Amino acid sequence: MLAIRAARLFDGTRTTKNPIVYVESGTVVGVAHGASPADTEVLDLGDATLLPGLVDAHTHLVFDASDDAVGRLRSVSDDDLLAGARVAAGRALRAGITTVRDLGDRGYVARRLRAELDRSPESGPLVLSAGPPLTSPRGHCWWLGGEVSGEAAIRAAVADHAAHGVDVIKVLATGGEITLGTKPYLPQFTPAELAAAADEAHRHGLPVAAHAHSAGAIAAAVDAGFDTIEHGSFLTEDGAAADDAVIAKLAASRSVVSATLGYLPGRPVAPRTAAISATLTAIFTRQRAAGVRMIVTSDAGIDPSKPHDVLPYAAEMFLLFGDGPEAALRAVTADAAAACGVGATKGRVAAGYDADLLVVTGDPTTDITALREVQAVFRSGVRVR
Numbered sequence: 001m002l003a004i005r006a007a008r009l010f011d012g013t014r015t016t017k018n019p020i021v022y023v024e025s026g027t028v029v030g031v032a033h034g035a036s037p038a039d040t041e042v043l044d045l046g047d048a049t050l051l052p053g054l055v056d057a058h059t060h061l062v063f064d065a066s067d068d069a070v071g072r073l074r075s076v077s078d079d080d081l082l083a084g085a086r087v088a089a090g091r092a093l094r095a096g097i098t099t100v101r102d103l104g105d106r107g108y109v110a111r112r113l114r115a116e117l118d119r120s121p122e123s124g125p126l127v128l129s130a131g132p133p134l135t136s137p138r139g140h141c142w143w144l145g146g147e148v149s150g151e152a153a154i155r156a157a158v159a160d161h162a163a164h165g166v167d168v169i170k171v172l173a174t175g176g177e178i179t180l181g182t183k184p185y186l187p188q189f190t191p192a193e194l195a196a197a198a199d200e201a202h203r204h205g206l207p208v209a210a211h212a213h214s215a216g217a218i219a220a221a222v223d224a225g226f227d228t229i230e231h232g233s234f235l236t237e238d239g240a241a242a243d244d245a246v247i248a249k250l251a252a253s254r255s256v257v258s259a260t261l262g263y264l265p266g267r268p269v270a271p272r273t274a275a276i277s278a279t280l281t282a283i284f285t286r287q288r289a290a291g292v293r294m295i296v297t298s299d300a301g302i303d304p305s306k307p308h309d310v311l312p313y314a315a316e317m318f319l320l321f322g323d324g325p326e327a328a329l330r331a332v333t334a335d336a337a338a339a340c341g342v343g344a345t346k347g348r349v350a351a352g353y354d355a356d357l358l359v360v361t362g363d364p365t366t367d368i369t370a371l372r373e374v375q376a377v378f379r380s381g382v383r384v385r
């Protein structure tokens with residue numbers, strides 16, 4: 001039995017003082033407060049805060065966060081991608097990110113990595129994976145291998161992904177910034193095709209995630225029953241603009257917006273993103289004020305401003321939308337775990353949950369930047385930092 005004491009515990013929903021967390025065989029077996037029992041040796045971490053390991057629900061382990069992540073991906077083998085994904089996963093774990101959801105790889109590389117890490121969890125986070133994202137012919141990220149069109153072919157592709165053991169189905173409902181010839185404000189699938197993808201995913205017991213930048217695609221994905229709306233940025237041909245009717249539809253639905261935030265300071269940010277960042281902040285603020293459910297994710301790997309441990313910076317950006325630090329912490333722990341379908345084992349510190357723990361110096365419940373002051377990380381009950 002391992003007993004860990006700290007000044008504070010943020011358990012995924014609320015904060016308490018002077019906790020002792022008991023861990024046995026990779027699982028949290030109890031949480032107590034107050035004096036230590038005389039017969040148990042306690043690891044005392046001092047003026048620190050214990051939290052659930054962070055959950056990054058939107059990453060790409062096969063992108064290397066270089067300034068030509070796509071070009072490199074297209075020039076190397078799947079085995080090389082797996083080697084890079086291993087490094088990326090290790091970097092995430094050292095920052096306290098103990099669960100990642102990979103929303104687009106090639107050749108089911110992230111699924112292969114998960115199989116490796118399930119045998120040695122101390123080497124990386126739990127890797128949930130989507131496999132190659134479904135896209136239209138020559139659509140966004142077509143070079144990942146997920147081109148498909150028509151409802152029957154989409155259902156067959158979802159079934160094939162399920163047979164490969166994926167944890168989520170990812171559909172590219174609009175084009176994206178990083179694929180020549182596609183536009184983030186244009187749809188790639190019809191509403192009927194989106195509905196077929198969501199229905200088939202749910203038939204296989206899988207959550208379904210829509211990459212959706214435009215108001216039209218966001219609305220279609222909500223109508224189709226998508227569990228998460230990735231980006232949710234309301235991009236238009238010449239910038240971005242909130243659509244209050246679509247925001248009201250989002251707020252009334254059970255779909256969760258996965259806001260891909262976070263940039264490492266001092267690295268170049270994509271020019272288009274920089275130009276509209278104030279507009280995007282206003283759009284996400286409007287969504288929060290309307291009651292849209294939102295989690296904080298990173299899109300890690302796609303460029304140098306987004307290394308695979310950037311998530312704490314994303315949590316900081318969430319404060320720009322009007323919420324306090326505890327809401328930001330929920331958005332990278334309990335709420336993110338629930339959105340990924342692993343809310344029964346990840347994202348909380350409570351009896352019965354996996355002992356994936358982050359310990360930071362200071363108090364992130366009042367100063368979110370403390371999330372970067374990593375003091376210890378436990379994965380499956382094993383201290384890895």
Ligand SMILES: [Zn+2]
Nearest residue numbers: 058060103299
């Ligand atoms: Zn992405």
